[in-house]
Amino acid sequence: METTPQEKPPVMGKNYSYASITEKISALVLRQGTPRGWLFGFGLAFALVMVLMTAVGYLLLVGVGIWGINMPVGWGFAITNFVWWIGIGHAGTLISAILLLMRQEWRTSINRFAEAMTLFAVACAALFPLIHLGRPWFFYWFIPYPNTLGMWPQWRSPLIWDFFAVMTYGLVSLMFWYVGLIPDLATVRDRAQRRFTKVTFGILAMGWRGSARHWHFYEQCYFLVAALATPLVISVHSIVGLDFAVSLIPGWHTTITPPFFVAGAILSGFAMVLTIAIPLRKFYHLEDLITQRHLDNMAKIMIVTGLLVTYGYLNDIFMAWYSGNEFEAFLVKNRFLGPYAPWYYLMLACNVLGTQLLWLKPLRRNVVVLFVISLVVNLGMWLERFIIVVVSLHRDYLPSSWGIFVATGWDYATLIGTLGLFAALLFLFIRFLPVVSMAEMRELVAESKPEEAAVGISRQRELTMEIEE
Amino acid sequence: MDVYGLMAEFMEATDLLEAAQQAHDSGYVHMDAFSPFPIEGLSPLMGLRHTRLARVVLGGGLVGLVVGLGMQYYATVIDYPINVGGRPLASWPSYVPVTFEIIILFAAVATVLGMLALTGLPMPYHPVFNVAAFKEATSDRFFLLIEAKDSQFDLEKTRAFLQELDPVDVHVVEP
Numbered sequence: 001m002e003t004t005p006q007e008k009p010p011v012m013g014k015n016y017s018y019a020s021i022t023e024k025i026s027a028l029v030l031r032q033g034t035p036r037g038w039l040f041g042f043g044l045a046f047a048l049v050m051v052l053m054t055a056v057g058y059l060l061l062v063g064v065g066i067w068g069i070n071m072p073v074g075w076g077f078a079i080t081n082f083v084w085w086i087g088i089g090h091a092g093t094l095i096s097a098i099l100l101l102m103r104q105e106w107r108t109s110i111n112r113f114a115e116a117m118t119l120f121a122v123a124c125a126a127l128f129p130l131i132h133l134g135r136p137w138f139f140y141w142f143i144p145y146p147n148t149l150g151m152w153p154q155w156r157s158p159l160i161w162d163f164f165a166v167m168t169y170g171l172v173s174l175m176f177w178y179v180g181l182i183p184d185l186a187t188v189r190d191r192a193q194r195r196f197t198k199v200t201f202g203i204l205a206m207g208w209r210g211s212a213r214h215w216h217f218y219e220q221c222y223f224l225v226a227a228l229a230t231p232l233v234i235s236v237h238s239i240v241g242l243d244f245a246v247s248l249i250p251g252w253h254t255t256i257t258p259p260f261f262v263a264g265a266i267l268s269g270f271a272m273v274l275t276i277a278i279p280l281r282k283f284y285h286l287e288d289l290i291t292q293r294h295l296d297n298m299a300k301i302m303i304v305t306g307l308l309v310t311y312g313y314l315n316d317i318f319m320a321w322y323s324g325n326e327f328e329a330f331l332v333k334n335r336f337l338g339p340y341a342p343w344y345y346l347m348l349a350c351n352v353l354g355t356q357l358l359w360l361k362p363l364r365r366n367v368v369v370l371f372v373i374s375l376v377v378n379l380g381m382w383l384e385r386f387i388i389v390v391v392s393l394h395r396d397y398l399p400s401s402w403g404i405f406v407a408t409g410w411d412y413a414t415l416i417g418t419l420g421l422f423a424a425l426l427f428l429f430i431r432f433l434p435v436v437s438m439a440e441m442r443e444l445v446a447e448s449k450p451e452e453a454a455v456g457i458s459r460q461r462e463l464t465m466e467i468e469e
Numbered sequence: 470m471d472v473y474g475l476m477a478e479f480m481e482a483t484d485l486l487e488a489a490q491q492a493h494d495s496g497y498v499h500m501d502a503f504s505p506f507p508i509e510g511l512s513p514l515m516g517l518r519h520t521r522l523a524r525v526v527l528g529g530g531l532v533g534l535v536v537g538l539g540m541q542y543y544a545t546v547i548d549y550p551i552n553v554g555g556r557p558l559a560s561w562p563s564y565v566p567v568t569f570e571i572i573i574l575f576a577a578v579a580t581v582l583g584m585l586a587l588t589g590l591p592m593p594y595h596p597v598f599n600v601a602a603f604k605e606a607t608s609d610r611f612f613l614l615i616e617a618k619d620s621q622f623d624l625e626k627t628r629a630f631l632q633e634l635d636p637v638d639v640h641v642v643e644p
Contacts (some may be wrong), residue, residue, distance in 0.1 A: 018505055018609035144540060152544040161566035168570040172577045179581060182590075183607065187505070190604035206591035209598075210606050212489075212515040214588045215507035220522045221584035225577055228526070232573045239566050442506040442609075446482055 016288075021441045025184075025434050026191050028284060034431065037283060042427040048420020055413040056131055064134055066410040073393045073405035078132035080385040081415055083240055084268065085125035085422075086166065087261070087381065091269020092118030093173060093233040096180070097226040106297055108440045109289040113280065113429070114273050115177040120425040121272070122170045124418040129162070131414075158242045165239040172232055176225050182208050182218070183439040237265040244388065250331040251392035256315055263308035267355070268381035270302050274374035276426065278367055280435070289436055292365065299364045302377065306355025309384070313348065327397060339404060340391050343383050350380025473596035473644040474616040475627050476603075477636035482508045485611035488634040489514045492615060495630065499619035503597070503612040522583050529579025530572045537568035599643040614642065 059066055069076035092114040099107040130139050142163040144153055153160045186208035189201035208214060241258035274295065281290040320328040335344045354376040358364045363373075395402045429435070479485045482504060489502050493514040502511055541564040545551075550558050585591070597603050597614060606612050613634075615627050631639045 022505075022608040144544070150549070152549050155541045155545055155567060156560060156563040158566075161570075164567045164570040168574040171574060175577060175581045179584070183505075187607040190607045202593075206585075207593055207595060208590065208607070209595060210503045210505055212502040212504070212508075212511045213517060214590070215504070216512045216515070216517045217522060217584045217587045219507050221580050224522065224526050224580045228573050228577050228580070232570075235566070235569055235573075239570075242566070439506045446506065 016441075016445055018442045018445055021438055021445060022187055022191070024289075025436050025438050025441070026188050028430070029188055029432060029434055030192060030197065038427060038431060042424060042431075045420045045423035045427055048417055049424050051413050052417025052421055055410050055417050056127075058410065059131055059414075060136065064132065066408065067414075068405055068407045068411055070403055070405065072396065072401055072403050073390055075132075075389045075393060076405055077386075077407055077411040077415060078128045079243075080382070080389045081418065082125050082128035082132075083261070083385045083389075084382045085121050085128070085418065086169075086240060087237060087265030087268045087385075088272045089118040089121035089125065089169070089173070089269065090233055090237060090262070090265040091273050092116070092121070093169075093176075093229050094266055094269065095273070096176065097229040097233065100223070100226045101230060105444065106294055108444060109286075109291075109436050110273065110277060110294055111440075112177075112180065112437045113276065113426075113435050115173065115180065116426065116429045116433075117269075117272060117276060118173050119170070119177060120422050120429075121269075122166065122173060123425070124422050126166055126170065127418065129159075129166075158239065158246045161239045162243055165236045169232060169236045172225070172229055176222075176229055179218070179222060179225065180437060181433065182206065183210060184434045184437060186210065187438055188434060234262055237262045249392045249396055250325070250327040251316065251388065254316075254319060256312060256319075260309070260312035260315075263305050263312065264381060264384060267302060267305035267309055267351070268378060270298050270305065271374040271377035271381065274298055274302075274370060275378060278371045278374070280430070282367075284430075284435070286436065289441070295367065295370055296364060299358045299370060299373075302355050302373075303358050306351060306358075306377075309355075310352050313352070330395070331392060334395055335387065335391055338391065338395065340387065340394075344387055344391070347380050347383035347387055350376045351384060354380060471644065472617050472624060473599075473642040474614050474622070475624070475631055476597065476600060476612050476614045476640045476642050477631040477634060478602055478638045478640065479611040479613070479634075479636055482506075482611055484635070485613060486510055486514075488613045488631075488636070491634060492613060492630075496621055497615050497619055499616040499622075501614045501616070503603070503606040503614065505607055505609060505611075522580065522587060525583035526576050526580050529583075530576035532579075533572035533575030534568060536575065537571035538564055541567060596642050596644050600640045602638065602640060610637075 064078075067076055067078070069078070092111075095107050095114040096111040096118075100111070130136050133139060141151070142153060142160065153163075182205060185201050185205035189198060189205045192198040192201055238258035238261065241261035244252035244261075245254060245257040247253060277290055277295070277298075281287050317332050320332040335341065354373050357373060358370075363369045390405050394405055477488060479488060485502055485504060486508055489500070489511060492500055498516065500515070502508075502515060504511075538561075542559060545560070546558045552558075597606075597612075602610065603612065613631070613636075615622060615631070617624075621627075628639055
């Protein structure tokens with residue numbers, strides 16, 4: 001129980017007690033009536049979900065021809081969006097699992113909604129490979145189930161690896177999130193006034209009593225699942241990277257692809273966490289739980305991952321020259337001078353300049369600037385996926401099979417629709433579940449009472465001595 | 470038995486820890502402590518060891534390893550062998566990603582199910598919920614329960630013992 005000198009700004013506002021933490025966070029769930037801003041935001045998001053339903057419905061009716069994909073660009077927006085969304089999810093697992101194992105206390109107030117973000121991003125991501133299948137109703141052929149066709153999935157294909165990776169990631173993230181929620185669900189159960197709320201949260205909390213036995217195994221479980229989720233999250237985007245690296249397309253067939261994808265995933269994920277956290281703390285008055293220090297730390301992680309991604313871009317250029325492979329060299333030229341060059345420059349501006357601007361403290365500390373930069377990086381990371389997918393595919397080895405990809409309205413409708421789905425799920429989460437982990441915040445409160453803890457321990461020592469005597 | 474146990478209510482985690490230590494030293498075994506967040510040092514007083522769940526995880530992972538590798542080997546070598554340019558049928562490097570994911574999935578599911586089994590959740594009814602003040606146990610109160618099935622339990626003596634610990638209140642827990 002040593003207390004380190006408090007040089008850094010605190011991870012939470014002062015003057016919080018166990019009860020006021022409970023009060024503040026459970027009130028967001030238990031309040032009667034719904035704020036008008038929430039209704040407006042949810043309504044807007046829900047309208048976009050309807051756009052998604054229309055786009056996917058029409059796709060099922062007509063086929064993937066409604067998109068701009070063609071030969072040679074068979075992947076188009078669908079895979080771009082898939083890689084982008086699944087990458088966004090990674091920051092949630094990084095915050096909740098890796099920072100937990102590293103005992104970074106500042107993660108406490110942001111881990112809950114970051115995990116929710118992971119789940120919703122995976123839900124959006126998983127949609128794309130399915131609707132890209134051509135005949136999505138046969139998606140269950142991915143699953144190795146006993147079938148009358150006598151067929152198995154192709155175990156040597158990265159697409160099957162990808163299916164297992166995303167499925168595992170989704171399920172493990174869901175379990176991790178739910179386990180983390182149990183004590184807080186019990187808190188809401190015990191504070192609910194209305195019978196319906198009591199029963200619902202009672203069922204969800206499964207009879208949690210907060211007994212020593214519960215906490216004992218709960219904590220072990222939480223740490224163990226975190227330890228499992230850590231290699232998992234690295235493996236998921238690596239396997240997504242392998243989807244590309246195992247092929248022979250210029251720009252994809254390199255060993256840097258998996259780690260480069262992981263770095264990009266973390267960058268885009270933290271950008272999305274900031275995009276959500278900044279309005280959330282503003283509108284729900286959580287500034288002293290999600291503090292300046294949280295934003296600052298996340299901005300710093302974006303600087304580092306921004307540098308890693310920049311290294312990836314430079315490495316692409318270097319390897320194109322060093323390998324002496326004329327197709328790789330052509331790819332780099334095509335990125336800089338080809339038909340998609342403006343997007344490449346925009347991507348570099350977003351991901352390299354955008355992230356490195358955060359070295360400047362006044363910019364990093366300015367919430368509005370940080371929010372704008374997070375949006376810029378989200379855009380930049382989407383463009384990166386687009387460049388990787390489209391620029392490599394549209395001009396590969398044989399000039400006679402070159403082509404151009406132009407996105408159609410349906411492409412955009414599907415992308416915007418998943419943004420709506422993501423936002424709608426987040427709005428529902430914010431309204432109906434505790435957005436900050438109350439149990440973990442209470443632990444922080446307990447630790448911030450060093451004098452009481454010290455008194456307690458010395459009294460305990462006296463008592464045990466008395467008993468021994 | 471008309472009483473499930475006696476429960477003392479405290480304001481601070483340190484008070485609960487102290488009380489649990491005293492109860493432990495006085496020889497009570499069938500007891501439980503309730504808190505709105507995990508308290509370090511409480512588990513040994515309640516007689517809880519820490520290795521069991523780790524074994525469950527290892528078991529889940531090993532099952533995942535066998536299932537993952539076995540399924541892919543069976544599919545590609547025994548049930549549906551395809552000769553691709555004379556390459557080996559048992560091409561184990563390509564089995565690694567799926568095997569890894571299945572190990573993680575099985576281990577994680579085993580951990581969560583193991584946690585539920587060891588904590589006895591879901592448990593829709595428990596006598597401690599009969600105490601009205603207990604709903605604060607998930608917010609800002611700390612409770613020490615001594616169960617009636619403990620050999621040392623005696624309604625009056627145990628009550629007196631708990632009163633000595635300087636609690637906010639001592640509640641009788643109906644079964």
